[in-house]
Amino acid sequence: MKLYTYWRSTTSYRLRIALNLKGIDYESAPVNLVAGAQREAGYAAVNPGLGVPALELEDGRVLTQSMAILDWLEEVQPEPALLPRDPVDRAHVRAAAFGIATDIHPVNNLRVIGRLKAMGHGPDETTAWMNHWMSEGFTAFQSLIRPDTPFCFGETPGLADLCLVPQLYNAHRWGTDLDPFARLTEIEARCLALPAFQAARPEAQPDAQPGATT
Structure with a gap:
């Protein structure tokens, strides 16, 4: 998987933690937000929201919005759990x-x-x-x-x-x-x-x- 990220992005940071906790390997693809790389056509095609993170799955599909991606992670890799059962x-x-x-x-x-x-x-x-x-x-x-x-x-x-x-x-x-x-x-x-x-x-x-x- 490929994670489109920016080093100081707090939303990217929270997703990096989750991937690490769950032991999921990923390739880091930096997007320089300060330089405006998120507005370039190539990245806009990946994430029309022009933000990070975006997670490209192994089959090429792309997930966006950190909280939605975290929900997906919890569903496909439930351990260790990020949410209680009750x-x-x-x-x-x-x-x-x-x-x-x-x-x-x-x-x-x-x-x-x-x-x-x-x-x-x-x-x-x-x-x-x-x-x-x-x-x-x-x-x-x-x-x-x-x-x-x-x-x-x-x-x-x-x-x-x-x-x-x-x-x-x-x-x-x-x-x-x-x-x-x-x-x-x-x-x-x-x-x-x-x-x-x-x-x-x-x-x-x-x-x-x-x-x-x-």
């Missing part, structure tokens, strides 16, 4: 995960920040924008997860952890005040100690750009 528990995990995937990430992604800058907002304003929505989202997320488990909802990382760690990467990058979120940073440290998370980290990717500021 339907109510599954809904709770999904609610927390989607709090990051649909509430925080969409208003903080590259295209939104680019649009804010095009409307005349400077770097300080766009950074404040991102930090505001991350703080709001983390507050909700922290109240939704379990308070008494090593990871968000259990003894092993699941869907919520896969969404949390990449978003915290952005939070560190942009200077979000994480003092109120000790529970989240403790989970992050446990996750990043695992090989599947380590291999998925942005700086470990083939297209990583040391010292990049954008």
Whole structure:
């Protein structure tokens, strides 16, 4: 399989973690979002949404949208499980995960920040924008997860952890005040100690750009 990815993309990051956890081999195909490679005709044919990730299966079919791909992965490779078996528990995990995937990430992604800058907002304003929505989202997320488990909802990382760690990467990058979120940073440290998370980290990717500021 081929994963169209970008080293700093949080949506790509969460998918890299899942593939690693489930032991699924893939070829990395970097798409430079900052350079606008996602808008080139060749890639637009792969993913009309002009974003990453996209996962090209061995038979040539392409899946897009990270959360949809994660659902597919859970169906075709159910172990190790990213979701609990109980339907109510599954809904709770999904609610927390989607709090990051649909509430925080969409208003903080590259295209939104680019649009804010095009409307005349400077770097300080766009950074404040991102930090505001991350703080709001983390507050909700922290109240939704379990308070008494090593990871968000259990003894092993699941869907919520896969969404949390990449978003915290952005939070560190942009200077979000994480003092109120000790529970989240403790989970992050446990996750990043695992090989599947380590291999998925942005700086470990083939297209990583040391010292990049954008």
